[in-house]
Amino acid sequence: NAGVTQTPKFQVLKTGQSMTLQCAQDMNHNSMYWYRQDPGMGLRLIYYSASEGTTDKGEVPNGYNVSRLNKREFSLRLESAAPSQTSVYFCASSELLDRGVGYTFGSGTRLTVV
């Protein structure tokens, strides 16, 4: 099915370990996003990429880096994981950065840092 694919679905890391969350979309969308979801906090934007070759910080970028590898793929890297990064991470994409078109979300990565 067309959409946004995230891997892995679950991950447990030890404090200080690094990992990369992968995201790919097959809808030919220009813009891609990484969010984290925490209880009572809603969704908060970590980083976004308006188009291939560009990335920008969102509301909570500290401790993360991103790479827009090509139009399809947008990865999120944790260089040194901390317990505060325990969360559910969602990747999303949209045709354009705004214009009210709505976003398509992946099914999420549940990350636990111990």
Next chain:
Amino acid sequence: GNSVTQMEGPVTLSEEAFLTINCTYTATGYPSLFWYVQYPGEGLQLLLKATKADDKGSNKGFEATYRKETTSFHLEKGSVQVSDSAVYFCALSAIRGGSQGNLIFGKGTKLSVKP
């Protein structure tokens, strides 16, 4: 700045009850408004949207009307089913969202429907 406030949950209803989830917003200009739904263990799915004042978005029996005068976009359904149990997010799309990005979410309202 831009923000979305929605009613706190959880909301528990019996099957066939009427549902209202309140959502109000603050934004400059004329944002588009959305309701997303998240079923257990899944990502968010677009439920409905409205792009200008007085528009009504509808889908799967859910409705919401863009009310500019009250800056609201309340979600309603006349008769809920057990399968509607999920978390519902109100969101707005701002033209210049800054570090929050262009799609700004409320904190979500968890709905549980009992048979």
